[in-house]
Amino acid sequence: GAGVSQTPSNKVTEKGKYVELRCDPISGHTALYWYRQSLGQGPEFLIYFQGTGAADDSGLPNDRFFAVRPEGSVSTLKIQRTERGDSAVYLCASSLGGVTYEQYFGPGTRLTVT
Amino acid sequence: AQKITQTQPGMFVQEKEAVTLDCTYDTSDQSYGLFWYKQPSSGEMIFLIYQGSYDEQNATEGRYSLNFQKARKSANLVISASQLGDSAMYFCAMVYTGGFKTIFGAGTRLFVKA
Numbered sequence A: 001g002a003g004v005s006q007t008p009s010n011k012v013t014e015k016g017k018y019v020e021l022r023c024d025p026i027s028g029h030t031a032l033y034w035y036r037q038s039l040g041q042g043p044e045f046l047i048y049f050q051g052t053g054a055a056d057d058s059g060l061p062n063d064r065f066f067a068v069r070p071e072g073s074v075s076t077l078k079i080q081r082t083e084r085g086d087s088a089v090y091l092c093a094s095s096l097g098g099v100t101y102e103q104y105f106g107p108g109t110r111l112t113v114t
Numbered sequence B: 001a002q003k004i005t006q007t008q009p010g011m012f013v014q015e016k017e018a019v020t021l022d023c024t025y026d027t028s029d030q031s032y033g034l035f036w037y038k039q040p041s042s043g044e045m046i047f048l049i050y051q052g053s054y055d056e057q058n059a060t061e062g063r064y065s066l067n068f069q070k071a072r073k074s075a076n077l078v079i080s081a082s083q084l085g086d087s088a089m090y091f092c093a094m095v096y097t098g099g100f101k102t103i104f105g106a107g108t109r110l111f112v113k114a
Helices: none
Strands: A005-007 A008-014 A020-024 A031-037 A044-050 A053-054 A063-068 A075-079 A088-095 A109-113 B003-004 B010-014 B018-021 B024-026 B032-039 B045-051 B064-068 B074-079 B090-098 B102-104 B108-113
Touching: A005 A031, A005 A088, A008 A020, A020 A109, A020 B024, A031 A075, A031 B102, A044 A063, A044 A075, A044 B064, A075 A088, A075 B064, B003 B090, B003 B102, B010 B018, B024 B074, B032 B064, B032 B074, B045 B074, B074 B090
Parallel strands: A008 A109, B010 B108
Antiparallel strands: A005 A020, A020 A075, A031 A044, A031 A088, A044 A053, A063 A075, A088 A109, B003 B024, B018 B074, B032 B045, B032 B090, B064 B074, B090 B102, B090 B108
C-alpha cells in the first residue's frame, strides 16, 4: 500500500517568505507527527496530531510555525516569515496512535531559506 | 526532562559480525516506549524494533534485538550477522505516556566493512 508522502520534496524560499509543507499519511492512521531534522542531528519533535486536534504542540519553536489537520488526514505545516535557521529537512510520520505503535516516516521536505 | 543519549557517533563492524549500538535514556516516567530507527543515505526513516517499559522480555525482530536494562536506563540495539546494507544512521527514540512527544538521540553512523 501507499506510504506517507510529502510535498514538495524540495523547497527553496527567500528569507521572510511564507511556506507550506504538506503531508499525506497512511490511510487509517489517526496519529500524525511533524519533525525537523538538521544535518547530522536526530529528528526534533515539532507537533503531534491525534485525529484533527493537535494533542501536543510543545515542540513548535515559536509562533511563526503552525500546523493543521482539518479533516484528520492530510496535514500542512506552515512557516511564516521564514529565517535562514529554518533550513532543514521536515519529516512527517503517521501511526495507528498510542505509544506502542511504530511511526511510518515520509521522505521529508528539504527546506532551504536563502 | 526526557533525554536520549547515543555516545557513539560512528561505529565500524566487519560483515557477518555482530555489533551493539548504545542508547541511554533519562526519564522520570514509569510508562514509556523505546524505539530504534534506521536512516539510510536515502533519508527515509525505517522502524526496526520496539520495547515497552513494562515488557519483561527483550524485544527481537529478525537480526535485531534490544538489550533493555531498565535499572540502568539503557536500550542498546544489537545487530547480528551484519550485512553491507546495514550501513546507515541509527537512531534511538523514546515516547512517554505523559504526552506523545517523541525524543530522538543524535544517532550513530554504522559502517559495515566487506
